[in-house]
Amino acid sequence: MKLVSSLLLAGALSLAATPVVTAQHNSSSPYHTRFAVDAPVILGLGAVNAFGLYRVQQKNGLNEAELAALNRNDVPKFDRFVAGNYSxxxxxxxxxxxxxxxxAAPGLLALNPDIRGKYGQVMVLYLETMATxxxxxxxxxxxxYRxxxxxxxxxxxxxxxxxKISTNSFFAGHTAHTATATFFAAKVFHDFNPNSPAQPYVWGAAAVVPAVVAYYRMEAGxxxxxxxxxxxxxxxxVGVLVPQLHKTTSGRGLSVTPLQGVNVNGYSYGGLRLTKQL
Known part of the structure; x- marks a missing residue:
């Protein structure tokens, strides 16, 4: 299980990186980034991270009496099966x-020809996504405190x-960061290669790898x-949303269409429908 699961994302993205012979590689990017916007955002996220780490350092661990008072029956039933695990x-x-x-996630993206042409931009998005x-x-x-x-x-x-680190159970950072990386890779591949037959494998791998991490984090206690x-x-x-928020206008535009009809009471109505493509 270890070997197979750990290679799922690598295998899927490697398959996705193989270009179709008849395909024409896309020279444009589906994303829009601006230094004046993204640089301050990344710096701001860095400041939030620094303050969060400072707060972690201010926490206190448990003393012997507090440790002895812990009772697994106080843990919610759906979590209780993990209490006491250690590995x-x-x-x-x-x-x-x-x-x-x-x-692996950003490294494998570089194997795809369409993405490689905009790799600098993709790495900025990756940094911003992971920082978020x-x-x-x-x-x-x-x-x-949990x-x-x-x-x-x-x-x-x-x-x-x-x-004090023993109070950091909520929430699972390893699982969160792994899911951020794998879903980011799947999202970027999807946006650059929307018609690729490898889509199900890429998304499937993106979903499985953080689940494996979650399993081991529970086994480890x-x-x-x-x-x-x-x-x-x-x-x-986060892995999906940050790239989505950077999609070009054509992918995020608003459209307005007239709307009219008759409601269930027999009264006619008219107005405008606003549609936003995600």
């Missing part, structure tokens, strides 16, 4: 999948159990199920 091997596996995907996800994550863990699942068991070193569900949702949303 260093699972933690290592989650690190490999997460950090590997952060590098990270800003949401650090702002959350810096202000929310104890990691392994604290409800007896395993883990004394340093781990008393660390680092996050509960709900932490991972929120992290997955945040990452996938």
């Amino acid at each position: 260093e091997k699972a933690q290592t596996a989650s690190d490999i999948f997460c950090y590997g995907s952060l590098a 996800s990270s800003a949401i994550f650090t702002s959350t863990v810096g202000n929310v 104890y990691r699942p392994f604290l409800y068991g007896s395993e883990g070193t004394d340093r781990e159990r008393s660390s 680092k996050h509960f199920l709900s932490d991972n569900l929120v992290g997955y949702a945040v990452g996938a949303t």
Whole structure:
């Protein structure tokens, strides 16, 4: 499962990167970026990240009495099956999948000829997308105390159990950042190659890889199920939404059409319909 799942995104994007012989590569980009807009946004997100990390450093870990008072029965039922889990091997596996995907997603996009011609712009979008996800994550863990699942068991070193990092269970950062990277890669590939037959494989791989990370984070006792569900949702949303907000006007334009008819009470009506293409 480890080997197959970790290669899903790589295989799908590699397949997607193979050009069709008769295709004409698109020299234009579906995105619009401006230094005057995106640079301040990225700097602002960096500041939010820095403040979030500062807030994390101000947190306090649990003392021995507080650790002894933890009761797995206080954990919501849908999360309770994770309480007490601990595995260093699972933690290592989650690190490999997460950090590997952060590098593999943009790297594999460079293999696609259409994307490679606008790779500088894509990397700016990738930086902005990851910074957005990270800003949401650090702002959350810096202000929310939720104890990691392994604290409800007896395993883990004394340093781990008393660390302030052990209060950072909500939400799952590894899962969120992995989902951000994989869904960003799938979204960008989709926008540059809307008619590619590889679309189902790319999106499928994008969905599976962060799910694998979530599984290992639970096995490692680092996050509960709900932490991972929120992290997955945040990452996938940001990974798709940030590129979408940069789509060119032709993809985001408003259209106005006249509207008239008769309602259920028999009265006629007229007006205008505004349509915005996403």
